[in-house]
Amino acid sequence: MRQRQIHLGLTIAGIGYHHAAWRHPDVPAAGAMRFEHYRRCAALAERGKFDFIFLADTASVRSLDKPAFARDREAEQVKHEPLALLAAVSAITSKVGLVPTVSSTYTDPYNIARGVGALDHLSHGRAGWNLVTGFCTDEARNYGLDALPPAAERYARAAEFVDVMTALFDSWDDDAVVRDKTSGLFFDRAKMHMLDHRGRFFQVRGPLDLPPLPQRHPPFFTAGTSEESQELAARCADVVYAGKVTLADARSYYASVKGRMARYGRTPEELLIMPGIMVYVGRTRQEAQDKFDRLQGLLTDAQGLGLLASYGLPDYTGFDLDAPVPDLPAGVEVFGQYASTALAQARREGLSIRQLYRMVGGGFWSLRAIGTAADIADLMEEWVSTGAADGFNIQPPCVPISAEDFVALVIPELQRRGLFRNEYETQTLREHLGLPPAVSRYARDPALMAAGE
Secondary structure, three states: OOOOOOEEEEEOOOOOOOOOHHHOOOOOOOHHHOHHHHHHHHHHHHHOOOOEEEEOOOOOOOOOOOHHHOHHHOHHHOOOOHHHHHHHHHOOOOOOEEEEEEEOOOOOHHHHHHHHHHHHHHOOOOEOEEEEOOOOHHHHHHOOOOOOOOHHHHHHHHHHHHHHHHHHHOOEOOOOOOOEOOOOEOOOHHHEOOOOEEOOOOEEOOOOOOOOOOOOOOOEEEEOOOHHHHHHHHHHOOEEEEOOOOHHHHHHHHHHHHHOHHHHOOOHHHOEEEEEEEEEEOOOHHHHHHHHHHHHOOOOHHHHHHHHHHOOOOOOOOOOOOOEOOOOOOOOOOOOHHHHHHHHHHHHHOOEHHHHHHHHHOOOOOEEEEEOHHHHHHHHHHHHHOOOOOEEEEOOOOOOHHHHHHHHHHHHHHHHOOOOOOOOOOOOHHHHOOOOOOOOHHHHOHHHHHHOO
């Protein structure tokens, strides 16, 4: 029996997941604006035989009205639009999947179906799409809203968005576009389906103005820990980008999401859960630790204090940064999982303010691994073999140099253990991920075909 394989995605948005990555001497500060940067990342991903490359996105420059957050010291505030960028990347790749982030709160499903569908055609079946509902007021204000809509409304809209997208992808039967030069018939109208969707959030006539996609339904990615996000994932997602940082929490989340799938007529194998992980790998543990320490040393006080404020902790400007984290003033509370957990750990370990911001700045919010290739592979193997993950989204601290380390050191170790492919054996992203072929709803349900829906 073949050993269970680990799935791997490479996140390449910006120039790194460590907040000080842009200051690293081997990282070009303007790299994320240059296509050559993405050409290098894409070639690296295919050399490493990754399932996909992933672009996160938020359509805003965040928190400019909150100077304490020090957003002017963060490289990730400027970025390319993901669909346009990955359309260009599709032309210089041949195997790796391409997953852009799109919003269901600030866009319409027809727009996104056209964009994702075009990417699937251009890449010959390598497109996916990561759906987000938004989390910040700055983005809402860019789309004519004064505030972020309530979570229940955002997820209700997202669920309808996914349904409309999927239905639009089914606009044409497999053999609908005949292109018959002899008869002059370009497409068979009887094999084209009008959607005529009228729902709470969207009215979409259809059909999609693209022939059947190579994958029929490009894999749908989502994320989140809320009840609404877990239900959406269980109902219709193909991949969940998870964010748990301990094995116990990850196993609990894994069981929670997959345990909901039966009520939607799905099996656990139809959904992959892939936590994000920041990897610092070296040929020795000391070399790996040195790479982490070097980046930590590039965090400035201003940026570090800004990070604490942005995560919901107090503004410690003017305090002695090498003194222990002070007690909160009377009547002041911190809100949010990250803030409360970070503050509790600081108190428990007697950290100074500087140590606290370095802890947060070093990726406190993400699973982090520092060690040799064997150490990293051990961690991944344990998570996958004990019901915590089906694979991982690699979040390089510096892009692409940390990803190059991963490909040079960790990938061969995973291959040696039989946990990861040596070569691509499949072509489409659905196939890379081991997902079953997607079938049009009209092929699945003859009654819909008969009704002409």
